[in-house]
Amino acid sequence: MRLLPPRHPLKRGEALSPKWLTPKWPAPRWLRAMIAPLKAPFRALGPGSVSSVLKVALDVAYILLWLITGLLLLLLVAAVFIPLDNVNITVSGESGGRQLPLTRMLLLFGLGAATAYFGGFMLILRSLRRIFRTLTMGDPFHPDNVRRLRQIGLTLAVVTGGVWLAQGFVAARLAPGVMDPQGLGELLTPIFSVLIVFVLAEVFREGARLRRESELTI
Numbered sequence: 001m002r003l004l005p006p007r008h009p010l011k012r013g014e015a016l017s018p019k020w021l022t023p024k025w026p027a028p029r030w031l032r033a034m035i036a037p038l039k040a041p042f043r044a045l046g047p048g049s050v051s052s053v054l055k056v057a058l059d060v061a062y063i064l065l066w067l068i069t070g071l072l073l074l075l076l077v078a079a080v081f082i083p084l085d086n087v088n089i090t091v092s093g094e095s096g097g098r099q100l101p102l103t104r105m106l107l108l109f110g111l112g113a114a115t116a117y118f119g120g121f122m123l124i125l126r127s128l129r130r131i132f133r134t135l136t137m138g139d140p141f142h143p144d145n146v147r148r149l150r151q152i153g154l155t156l157a158v159v160t161g162g163v164w165l166a167q168g169f170v171a172a173r174l175a176p177g178v179m180d181p182q183g184l185g186e187l188l189t190p191i192f193s194v195l196i197v198f199v200l201a202e203v204f205r206e207g208a209r210l211r212r213e214s215e216l217t218i
Contacts, residue, residue, distance in 0.1 A: 124156060
């Protein structure tokens with residue numbers, strides 16, 4: 001007895017995807033970008049790849065950091081005019097807490113340090129978004145990615161050094177005996193991360209050079 005083939009056979013290379021991966025409503029672009037890598041075979045580069053999903057996540061994080069930095073900047077400007085009579089803050093550390101009067105200089109220092117911290121990471125995410133945009137386009141060794149990676153490494157170094165100096169200043173001047181300054185050993189991991197970023201920049205520079213030479217050869 002001869003068996004009949006199925007009425008709607010799958011084409012060669014076509015995979016059966018779950019129903020939840022195929023929304024029936026007009027899905028927004030960001031949702032289609034996140035679902036596409038789950039329906040297609042695993043790809044790291046190009047449209048509909050994992051890079052496109054990470055690009056969407058970086059876009060969302062960049063918008064959030066932009067809003068936080070803008071809010072802190074507005075608070076920094078408003079702190080110049082806010083009255084601070086009889087306002088105290090509690091600084092806590094490993095040895096306990098200490099109540100300090102909230103002066104205008106202390107408020108401006110805290111808001112300025114927070115604004116610079118979030119602003120620095122916003123600059124890092126901006127460069128990362130542009131790098132992942134080239135990955136989504138399938139062009140990882142774009143010449144501008146070398147400059148962007150160097151900017152990320154420099155910004156990360158400045159943010160790390162700024163946090164280390166700010167915590168040392170707070171521990172020495174604003175809350176002595178309550179907050180301990182960071183030691184040099186705590187800088188090893190950030191310095192290692194910065195060096196990795198600069199090494200990756202050189203790798204991308206070499207890749208861009210080889211691609212340029214191959215294009216000239218062809």
